[in-house]
Amino acid sequence: MAQNPTEPNVLESFMTFFQGWLVRQQSFLEQLHHSISSESANEVNQQKSLIEQVLAHYQEYYExxxxxxxxxxxxxxxPPWLSSFERTLLWAAGYKPSLILRIVDGAVKDLTDEQTRRMEEVKAETKNGEKELTETLARLQQSVAAPPMVALARRIGRIMDGEISSLDSAIEALKTSMLRVLEDADSLRKSTVSKVVEILSPVQTLKFLAAAAQFQLQVRRWGMERDSQKALTGVV
Incomplete structure (x- = not known):
């Protein structure tokens, strides 16, 4: 039976990367706050440079x-590298793109009428994209629960050679579909951020990126503390 288990060193390597990525995320948050507080007209180039660095930081995560x-x-x-609370917030292996737009609404209060109009267009496009992917995810879940897959899974302990091939084929098809969903979801997340950054001014973008980083790090901190408390008390 063909198998493709995750090699321990591959997972460990990613978890090491993620811990370092979070450290850099905290550093970028501090730089964003400093840039916002020292706002001046002659610092636009520095602001744009910081924005590019932060966006490259997120791109590294996606890669x-x-x-x-x-x-x-x-x-x-x-993902085992996230806390149980962080995992409850996942949609297609990441945050919903619409969360990005809610963060903008909370962090940027000085949008012009034109910016507001363009943001509404992005919200509509994002909503449609999320709807399509949510429907795709639902179909995937239905396929996993469909009789052929369930029957094969129940017979895994007494499966015959011919059925092994069928199970392998079903799992590979599921992997391919899930990978496509992940790629499409990441594409929607990235395109939403790109559209937002294109609409906002540099200072507004700094505020948005700072709020996004703050949200992620706070959720991370709270989730890890919650898991630690559960481990100490034995609560599941």
Whole structure:
């Protein structure tokens, strides 16, 4: 039976990367806050440079998760490097793109009428993209629960050679579909951020990126503390 288990060193390598990525995320958050507080007209180039660095930081994360997904896409849909609380917020192995827009609404209060109009267009496009992907995810879940897959799974302990091939084919088809969903979801997340950055001014973008980083790090901190408390008390 053909298998493609995640090699321990591959997962360990990603988890090491992720810990370092979070450290850099905290550093960028501090730089963003400093840039916002020292706002002045002659610092526009520095602001744009920082924005580019932060966006490259996120792109690095997407590239690393894409590598891991090619090894074992199932890991991305239930990532062991996240806390249990962080996992409850996942949609297609990441945050919903619409969350990005809610963060903008909370962090940027000085949008012009034209910016507001363009943001509404992005919200509509993002909503449609999320709807399509959510429907695709639902179909995937239905296919996993469909009689042929369930029957094969129940017979795994007494499966015959011919059925092994059928099970392998079903799992490979599921992997391919999940990988495609992940790629499409990441594409929607990245395109949403790109559209937002294109609409906002540099200072507004700094505020948005700072709020996004703050949100992620706070969720991370709270989730890890919650898991630690559960471990100490034995609560599941």
């Amino acid at each position: 690393e998760t894409a590598k891991l997904a090619r090894q074992d896409v199932f890991l991305l849909f239930c």
